[in-house]
Amino acid sequence: xxxxxxxxxxxxxxxxxxxxxxxxxxxxxxxxxxxxxxxxxxxxxxxxxxxxxxxxxxxxxxxxxxxxxxxxxxxxxxxxxxxxxxxxxxxxxxxxxxxxxxxxxxxxxxxxxxxxxxxxxxxxxxxxxxxxxxxxxxxxxxxxxxxxxxxxxxxxxxxxxxxxxxxxxxxxxxxxxxxxxxxxxxxxxxxxxxxxxxxxxxxxxxxxxxxxxxxxxxxxxxxxxxxxxxxxxxxxxxxxxxxxxxxxxxxxxxxxxxxxxxxxxxxxxxxxxxxxxxxxxxxxxxxxxxxxxxxxxxxxxxxxxxxxxxxxxxxxxxxxxxxxxxxxxxxxxxxxxxxxxxxxxxxxxxxxxxxxxxxxxxxxxxxxxxxxxxxxxxxx
Amino acid sequence: xxxxxxxxxxxxxxxxxxxxxxxxxxxxxxxxxxxxxxxxxxxxxxxxxxxxxxxxxxxxxxxxxxxxxxxxxxxxxxxxxxxxxxxxxxxxxxxxxxxxxxxxxxxxxxxxxxxxxxxxxxxxxxxxxxxxxxxxxxxxxxxxxxxxxxxxxxxxxxxxxxxxxxxxxxxxxxxxxxxxxxxxxxxxxxxxxxxxxxxxxxxxxxxxxxxxxxxxxxxxxxxxxxxxxxxxxxxxxxxxxxxxxxxxxxxxxxxxxxxxxxxxxxxxxxxxxxxxxxxxxxxxxxxxxxxxxxxxxxxxxxxxxxxxxxxxxxxxxxxxxxxxxxxxxxxxxxxxxxxxxxxxxxxxxxxxxxxxxxxxxxxxxxxxxxxxxxxxxxxx
Numbered sequence: 001x002x003x004x005x006x007x008x009x010x011x012x013x014x015x016x017x018x019x020x021x022x023x024x025x026x027x028x029x030x031x032x033x034x035x036x037x038x039x040x041x042x043x044x045x046x047x048x049x050x051x052x053x054x055x056x057x058x059x060x061x062x063x064x065x066x067x068x069x070x071x072x073x074x075x076x077x078x079x080x081x082x083x084x085x086x087x088x089x090x091x092x093x094x095x096x097x098x099x100x101x102x103x104x105x106x107x108x109x110x111x112x113x114x115x116x117x118x119x120x121x122x123x124x125x126x127x128x129x130x131x132x133x134x135x136x137x138x139x140x141x142x143x144x145x146x147x148x149x150x151x152x153x154x155x156x157x158x159x160x161x162x163x164x165x166x167x168x169x170x171x172x173x174x175x176x177x178x179x180x181x182x183x184x185x186x187x188x189x190x191x192x193x194x195x196x197x198x199x200x201x202x203x204x205x206x207x208x209x210x211x212x213x214x215x216x217x218x219x220x221x222x223x224x225x226x227x228x229x230x231x232x233x234x235x236x237x238x239x240x241x242x243x244x245x246x247x248x249x250x251x252x253x254x255x256x257x258x259x260x261x262x263x264x265x266x267x268x269x270x271x272x273x274x275x276x277x278x279x280x281x282x283x284x285x286x287x288x289x290x291x292x293x294x295x296x297x298x299x300x301x302x303x304x305x306x307x308x309x310x311x312x313x314x315x316x317x318x319x320x321x322x323x324x325x326x327x328x329x330x331x332x333x334x335x336x337x338x339x340x341x342x343x344x345x346x347x348x349x350x351x352x353x354x355x356x357x358x359x360x361x362x363x364x365x366x367x368x369x370x371x372x373x374x375x376x377x378x379x380x
Numbered sequence: 381x382x383x384x385x386x387x388x389x390x391x392x393x394x395x396x397x398x399x400x401x402x403x404x405x406x407x408x409x410x411x412x413x414x415x416x417x418x419x420x421x422x423x424x425x426x427x428x429x430x431x432x433x434x435x436x437x438x439x440x441x442x443x444x445x446x447x448x449x450x451x452x453x454x455x456x457x458x459x460x461x462x463x464x465x466x467x468x469x470x471x472x473x474x475x476x477x478x479x480x481x482x483x484x485x486x487x488x489x490x491x492x493x494x495x496x497x498x499x500x501x502x503x504x505x506x507x508x509x510x511x512x513x514x515x516x517x518x519x520x521x522x523x524x525x526x527x528x529x530x531x532x533x534x535x536x537x538x539x540x541x542x543x544x545x546x547x548x549x550x551x552x553x554x555x556x557x558x559x560x561x562x563x564x565x566x567x568x569x570x571x572x573x574x575x576x577x578x579x580x581x582x583x584x585x586x587x588x589x590x591x592x593x594x595x596x597x598x599x600x601x602x603x604x605x606x607x608x609x610x611x612x613x614x615x616x617x618x619x620x621x622x623x624x625x626x627x628x629x630x631x632x633x634x635x636x637x638x639x640x641x642x643x644x645x646x647x648x649x650x651x652x653x654x655x656x657x658x659x660x661x662x663x664x665x666x667x668x669x670x671x672x673x674x675x676x677x678x679x680x681x682x683x684x685x686x687x688x689x690x691x692x693x694x695x696x697x698x699x700x701x702x703x704x705x706x707x708x709x710x711x712x713x714x715x716x717x718x719x720x721x722x723x724x725x726x727x728x729x730x731x732x733x734x735x736x737x738x739x740x741x742x743x744x745x746x747x748x749x750x751x752x753x754x755x756x757x758x759x760x
Binding site for chain 1: 383384385386388397401589590592599602605606622629731
C-alpha cells in the first residue's frame with residue numbers, strides 16, 4: 001500500500017425529506033447565494049422544498065449555470081455574490097452546478113487580479129473560499145463530496161480543473177426522491193460515470209491494497225445490480241438510493257487512498273467531448289475498452305481479479321466482454337461508429353492535441369499520443 | 381435504506397514515516413498536551429519520532445493513561461491542560477489513550493460544575509472541546525476516526541460512553557511500522573475487535589442497503605485474509621497496513637450509515653469484562669456465537685448472505701461455524717469454559733444487572749435479561 005492522506009469533511013444528509021434540514025444547516029446571519037441550472041428544479045418540486053426550508057433566510061437566486069459550467073457565467077455569479085455580500089453559497093443541482101459553486105466560492109474570496117489564476121494553478125492558489133452547501137439532484141459526478149471542479153472558458157475554448165480542500169461542500173443533501181423525474185439518459189450516464197470513476201482508481205495493477213480493492217469491487221457490483229433496476233424503475237426508492245450512494249462513494253476520494261490511479265479514459269474522453277460534443281459518460285464507454293485492450297499485458301492481472309470477483313468469470317478477456325455487455329444493457333453505445341464518428345479522424349485530432357501538450361497518460365505515466373491514437377482507432 | 385447523516389472530518393495520515401507530518405499539523409502557537417499510556421512508546425521509537433517532529437513546539441507530557449482509561453486519571457490531565465493553558469491535545473497510543481484524550485478535550489473546555497455530566501449525558505452536553513490529534517499505535521478500536529469514547533470511574537465502578545462530533549480527532553497518524561512490536565495478543569484482539577465492529581453494523585436483517593453490505597463484507601474478507609498473516613508475520617508491512625486500515629474503516633461510522641445495528645454482543649461483553657476481567661475482544665468472541673444461535677430465525681437471512689459472500693459456504697449454519705473456526709485460528713477462545721468461568725453464574729450476574737437497568741438489546745430492541753442469560757448459558 002502506498003502512503004496516503006485522506007480527508008473528507010463534507011456532511012452527507014441522505015434520504016427522504018432531508019432538504020428540510022437546510023433550515024438548520026444554512027446560516028441565517030448572512031445572505032445566501034443560491035445557484036442552480038436550467039430550471040428543472042422548479043418543475044420537480046426541489047425549488048419549493050428549498051424555499052420552504054429557507055423561509056427565514058435571505059436568499060439571492062442565480063440560475064442558468066450550464067451543463068459544462070462556463071467561466072464567463074461564473075464570473076457573473078461572483079459579481080452577484082460580492083454586491084449582495086453573500087456569506088454562503090447553496091448549490092442546487094447536479095455536478096455542473098456544484099462545480100460552478102466551488103469556483104465561485106473561491107473566486108468570491110480571491111484577492112488576486114485575475115480569477116483565471118485559480119484555474120491556471122488548478123486551485124493551488126486558493127487561500128480562502130465562501131462556505132458552500134449543496135442539494136444534489138443528479139447522482140453521477142461525486143462533486144457533492146469532494147473538492148474538485150471543472151470549468152470551461154468559452155472565449156479560449158479551455159477546460160481546466162481545480163482541486164482544493166477549501167471548496168469541499170460543508171454539507172450535501174441527497175434525497176433519492178428528487179431524482180425520480182430525471183430523464184432516462186441522464187440516469188444511464190450517471191451509472192456509467194460512477195462506474196468509470198471506480199475503474200480509474202481500481203483497474204491498474206496489484207498494489208497490496210486489499211481493502212481498497214474490495215470497496216471498489218463493492219461499488220462496481222452495486223452499480224451492476226442496481227443500475228438496470230433504477231433505469232427500468234425510476235421510482236424504486238431503494239434502487240435509486242443505492243445508485244446515489246454508490247455514485248458519491250465512487251469519487252469522494254476514499255477508494256483512491258494508497259493505490260495507483262489511471263485517468264487516461266477520462267482524459268481521452270474529454271477530448272471527444274470537446275471535438276464532437278458527446279456526453280462525458282458516452283465518451284468513457286467508448287474509450288475504456290480501447291485502453292484495456294491496448295494495455296492488456298499490464299492490466300490483465302487486475303482485469304482477471306475484477307472478472308473473478310465482480311462477474312464470476314474466469315479470465316481477463318471475459319471481464320472485458322462483460323463490461324461492454326453491461327454498458328450495452330444500459331443502452332450505452334461503446335463505439336465511435338455508433339455516433340457516425342470516423343475513428344481515424346478522431347485519432348488524429350486527439351493525437352495532435354496531446355502531442356502539442358506533451359501529454360502522457362496512464363498509471364505508469366507513459367501512454368503517449370501515438371498510443372492514444374491506437375486506442376481510438378480500435379474503437380471504430 | 382434508512383435515512384442517515386454522515387460526517388467524519390478526521391484527516392488520516394497513513395504510512396511509513398508519517399509521524400513527521402506532525403510538524404505541520406500540530407499548531408505551534410500554543411502549548412500541546414501530549415497524552416500517552418504505559419510507556420511502550422518510549423521503547424518502540426514512537427516517542428522519539430514524535431519528539432523530533434515537535435521540536436519547535438511547546439509540549440507538556442502526561443503519561444499513565446490506563447488500558448480502560450479512568451475518569452480520575454483524566455481529571456488530573458484536565459488540571460494539567462488548564463494550568464499549562466494547553467490549546468491542543470496530542471494522543472499517542474491506542475484506543476484507550478484516544479478515548480481519554482476525547483474526554484479530556486471536552487472537560488478542559490467544560491463550563492459546568494461537574495465534568496461527570498459530560499459522561500452522564502453521553503456527550504450531549506458538550507459545547508466545545510480542545511482540538512485534538514492522534515498518533516495511533518494499536519489498530520483495533522477505530523477511535524482514531526470517530527467521536528466516541530468510553531471512560532471508567534473507579535470510585536463508583538461505572539463505565540460510560542460519550543459521543544460528539546466535537547471530539548473527532550483533527551488528524552490521526554497511522555504508521556503500520558510503529559505497530560510491528562505489539563504483543564501477539566494485542567494484535568489478535570485488534571483483529572477480533574475490528575471484525576466485531578463490522579458484525580454489529582452488518583449481521584442483522586436485510587435492509588436494502590447493498591453498498592453498505594458490500595463494504596462490510598469487504599472489511600470482513602480483508603480481516604479474514606490478512607489477520608492470520610499479520611499475526612504470523614508481524615513485520616509484513618502490507619498485511620499490517622491492510623489490517624490497520626480495515627480497523628479504521630470498521631468503526632469510522634461509514635458502514636453503519638442507513639442500516640439497522642445490533643450492539644448486543646458488545647453490551648453483554650462489557651459486563652463479562654466488568655465481572656471477570658476478560659479482554660474486551662475475548663468477551664466478544666465468546667458472546668457472538670451465542671447471540672447468533674439465540675437470534676437465528678431473525679438473523680438467518682443475513683447469516684446466509686454473509687456465509688455465501690465471505691466464506692463461500694451455502695448455509696447460515698456453515699457461516700457460524702466458519703466464524704468460530706476463524707477465531708480459533710487466531711488463537712482466540714470462544715467459550716466461557718476456556719477461562720474456567722461458570723456459564724450459569726455469569727448468566728445470573730449479567731441478567732441481574734441488565735434487569736436492574738431494564739436493558740433491552742439487539743437490532744429489534746427486544747432482547748431482555750432472560751434472553752441474555754440464555755445466550756451466556758449456551759457459551760459454557
